[in-house]
Amino acid sequence: MPELPEVETVVRGLRRLVTGATIRGAEVVHADLIAPTSPADFDAGIAQRTIRGVSRRAKNIVLDLGEARLVVNLRMTGRLLVLEPGDPEPSHPAVRMPLTDGRVLLYHDVRRFGRLDRFTAEEWERRSRALGIEPLGPEFTPERLRWLARTSRVALKTWLMDQRRVVGVGNIYASEALFRARLSPRRWARTLTRAEAGRLHDAVRAVLTEAIEFRGTTLLDYRDPSGERGNFADRLLVYDRAGEPCRVCGAPIRRIVQGGRSTFFCPTCQRRPRRAARDR
DNA sequence: AACGCGCCCTGTCCGC
DNA sequence: TGCGGACAGGGCGCGT
Numbered sequence: 001m002p003e004l005p006e007v008e009t010v011v012r013g014l015r016r017l018v019t020g021a022t023i024r025g026a027e028v029v030h031a032d033l034i035a036p037t038s039p040a041d042f043d044a045g046i047a048q049r050t051i052r053g054v055s056r057r058a059k060n061i062v063l064d065l066g067e068a069r070l071v072v073n074l075r076m077t078g079r080l081l082v083l084e085p086g087d088p089e090p091s092h093p094a095v096r097m098p099l100t101d102g103r104v105l106l107y108h109d110v111r112r113f114g115r116l117d118r119f120t121a122e123e124w125e126r127r128s129r130a131l132g133i134e135p136l137g138p139e140f141t142p143e144r145l146r147w148l149a150r151t152s153r154v155a156l157k158t159w160l161m162d163q164r165r166v167v168g169v170g171n172i173y174a175s176e177a178l179f180r181a182r183l184s185p186r187r188w189a190r191t192l193t194r195a196e197a198g199r200l201h202d203a204v205r206a207v208l209t210e211a212i213e214f215r216g217t218t219l220l221d222y223r224d225p226s227g228e229r230g231n232f233a234d235r236l237l238v239y240d241r242a243g244e245p246c247r248v249c250g251a252p253i254r255r256i257v258q259g260g261r262s263t264f265f266c267p268t269c270q271r272r273p274r275r276a277a278r279d280r
Numbered sequence: 281a282a283c284g285c286g287c288c289c290t291g292t293c294c295g296c
Numbered sequence: 297t298g299c300g301g302a303c304a305g306g307g308c309g310c311g312t
Contacts, residue, residue: 003305032288059306075306077290092290111289113306154283163307170305220292222305239305260285262303 002074004135004168005211006222006230007059010080013225014061015054017082018105022050023065027096033109034095034116045118046070046097057128058167069124071117072107077221078114081106110221132167135204140166146197149189156192157185158259160204169204172217172239175264177203179238184272185256185263191273210235238264
């Protein structure tokens with residue numbers, strides 16, 4: 001479920017709620033989520049450590065435990081919840097991390113696609129450097145975007161979702177950014193002109209920034225650490241709106257499948273160029 | 281190397 | 297109402 005805005009919202013919530021708290025230990029309900037680490041090693045790696053800070057890298061939630069880092073990726077249906085004493089436990093607990101103050105940091109995941117891992121600070125630093133660039137950071141510029149796309153025959157929509165180059169954009173915000181940039185999702189990434197790369201760069205940043213301000217998009221499962229929904233869903237311009245009128249021109253929004261995932265776009269506002277830069 | 285696809289898993293919804 | 301198939305905010309590992 002969660003893309004950059006949802007993960008950022010979770011991080012900000014956790015920062016407020018658990019900075020300074022100490023993890024008592026880990027009760028692993030579903031060991032597949034921490035594999036190949038064993039439950040005993042996982043517990044030993046985080047038990048009695050104090051949470052010094054919480055940050056985000058790509059779609060990962062990173063808890064700073066001093067020498068160690070606890071890294072959580074929510075994948076599709078993961079939730080990282082802070083339960084107060086007496087709060088009922090939700091339906092699909094996967095890893096319980098009681099805090100010494102009586103609260104519980106609970107990793108909850110219906111589909112169990114999510115992953116939790118622990119690293120030394122150095123090891124996480126090394127892995128973090130190997131990830132793609134942050135779209136809201138200083139490295140992400142129109143020139144860099146065009147450079148990274150210069151050889152790719154992948155469709156723009158699929159390219160945006162590939163975390164090896166630019167991180168954080170998933171299925172919802174890829175469609176939304178392309179609509180805002182008035183670019184066809186089917187264009188080859190390498191056909192972007194300088195002006196188009198500029199529009200796409202601005203659109204990616206704008207939609208992610210606005211979605212963070214609205215605390216993310218809840219379609220179904222997404223919740224912040226307090227269990228609250230995001231508020232961006234009714235501001236989506238194309239995602240999940242197949243057949244409904246485009247908010248700009250009134251034409252029906254179309255749904256196609258790219259790389260096995262749904263893409264939504266306006267066939268009028270996001271028309272492909274007529275002869276330059278052929279499409280696939 | 282780059283790309284496309286299947287798969288991991290559970291739940292929900294829609295058509296018959 | 298039951299049942300099968302499609303689909304769901306992601307990412308990895310495989311084969312080509």
